[in-house]
Amino acid sequence: MLSGIMATTQRIPVAILGATGTVGQKFIRLLEGHPLFQVHELVASPRNRGKRYLDAVHWHETVSMPDSVAEMVLKATDDPLESEVLFSGLDSSVADEAETAYASQGKLVISNAKNHRMDADVPLVIPEVNSDHLELLRVQKHTGGIITNSNCSTMFLAMALAPLHRRFGVTDVHVTTLQAVSGAGYPGVASMDILGNVVPYIADEEDKLETEAAKILGSLADQRIVPADFRVSAQCTRVPVADGHTEMVSLRFENKPDISEFKSVLREFTGPPQEHRLPSAPARPIHVLEQPDRPQPRADVYRENGMVTWVGRIRPCPVFDYRMVVLGHNTVRGAAGAAILNAEMAHALGYISQGLMR
Numbered sequence: 083m084l085s086g087i088m089a090t091t092q093r094i095p096v097a098i099l100g101a102t103g104t105v106g107q108k109f110i111r112l113l114e115g116h117p118l119f120q121v122h123e124l125v126a127s128p129r130n131r132g133k134r135y136l137d138a139v140h141w142h143e144t145v146s147m148p149d150s151v152a153e154m155v156l157k158a159t160d161d162p163l164e165s166e167v168l169f170s171g172l173d174s175s176v177a178d179e180a181e182t183a184y185a186s187q188g189k190l191v192i193s194n195a196k197n198h199r200m201d202a203d204v205p206l207v208i209p210e211v212n213s214d215h216l217e218l219l220r221v222q223k224h225t226g227g228i229i230t231n232s233n234c235s236t237m238f239l240a241m242a243l244a245p246l247h248r249r250f251g252v253t254d255v256h257v258t259t260l261q262a263v264s265g266a267g268y269p270g271v272a273s274m275d276i277l278g279n280v281v282p283y284i285a286d287e288e289d290k291l292e293t294e295a296a297k298i299l300g301s302l303a304d305q306r307i308v309p310a311d312f313r314v315s316a317q318c319t320r321v322p323v324a325d326g327h328t329e330m331v332s333l334r335f336e337n338k339p340d341i342s343e344f345k346s347v348l349r350e351f352t353g354p355p356q357e358h359r360l361p362s363a364p365a366r367p368i369h370v371l372e373q374p375d376r377p378q379p380r381a382d383v384y385r386e387n388g389m390v391t392w393v394g395r396i397r398p399c400p401v402f403d404y405r406m407v408v409l410g411h412n413t414v415r416g417a418a419g420a421a422i423l424n425a426e427m428a429h430a431l432g433y434i435s436q437g438l439m440r
């Protein structure tokens with residue numbers, strides 16, 4: 083899947099911020115053997131500064147910890163870093179200040195945290211949908227830069243909405259999420275709270291779904307984003323699923339398609355990551371399933387390296403125009419995999435060269 087140019091490029095040393103967390107571990111797993119980026123530094127909280135990674139982390143990936151990181155000594159966010167490109171899985175309580183500081187030092191921060199997503203000069207990117215928004219890097223106030231990916235649930239909603247909105251004009255969206263426990267990080271929700279239960283509240287989550295999709299699907303004009311003009315009503319729940327956020331979505335359109343047009347627009351959707359044949363890009367970002375009981379987290383979420391948005395149960399809605407069920411892997415395409423694809427896209431568009439940005 084590699085382009086010839088990437089295959090011959092020397093790997094770029096990168097740091098992982100929040101390396102001990104759920105997303106940080108996924109970064110380590112996904113960057114192992116990556117053709118473009120090489121993990122050079124690991125960063126966590128001051129309580130873990132100076133420890134070997136294997137002594138500090140509670141490793142819960144299903145593959146062994148790569149030897150290349152096990153003996154690395156953890157740095158903290160106020161230590162100087164050699165890497166120019168930083169992947170951030172920092173807790174939001176520290177991400178704002180730390181990411182701003184690194185970007186001011188000239189680093190390119192590619193973040194999962196919520197803190198900078200809605201900043202006017204920060205691109206909030208799904209590269210299949212709005213890689214043109216990376217242009218904001220050129221006007222960002224930092225000497226380096228910050229690129230963000232969306233909230234994990236927004237990722238799959240915005241991905242599924244993108245081709246439909248562009249073709250038929252979405253006006254109203256109602257979404258109810260069933261979100262996996264891995265979305266809450268580690269240790270996350272107490273087992274006594276979640277086993278055999280549904281928790282109908284995730285702090286700040288509904289607001290993210292109701293605002294971030296409009297920014298992602300917005301248009302770039304005079305180096306600012308004009309948000310897309312549709313309304314989203316979101317209800318978010320935590321469910322006892324390990325990985326994979328499921329979303330029950332109802333939609334209304336300006337120009338209502340017929341059901342075969344609806345499905346084919348989703349199936350045929352591709353974007354710049356596929357054109358550039360980026361290493362982490364799925365061949366098709368959206369897969370439509372026809373089985374009446376799919377998608378399901380256990381059956382589908384690990385397929386296609388976790389980088390695909392699954393859509394099923396597309397059918398008419400007696401209140402809105404259509405209904406569908408959307409599913410994606412929250413820590414892969416909803417977090418670390420999304421950030422890595424953003425970095426690959428930024429590199430392909432010339433925003434990152436060896437040790438130098440913009």
Ligand SMILES: NC(=O)c1ccc[n+]([C@@H]2O[C@H](COP(=O)([O-])OP(=O)(O)OC[C@H]3O[C@@H](n4cnc5c(N)ncnc54)[C@H](OP(=O)(O)O)[C@@H]3O)[C@@H](O)[C@H]2O)c1
Nearest residue numbers: 100102103104105126127171173174194195265267268417
């Ligand atoms: N999990 C998901 O599905 C998901 C999806 C999308 C976005 N996100 C976002 O990604 C970020 C990480 O999420 P997560 O699920 O990986 O959380 P997590 O498992 O709780 O990990 C948090 C990370 O932040 C570090 N950290 C905490 N306090 C710190 C401090 N004072 N200074 C420096 N580092 C500190 C932790 O290091 P220590 O181990 O040393 O404490 C740990 O590495 C969050 O902003 C989250 O909202 C998560």
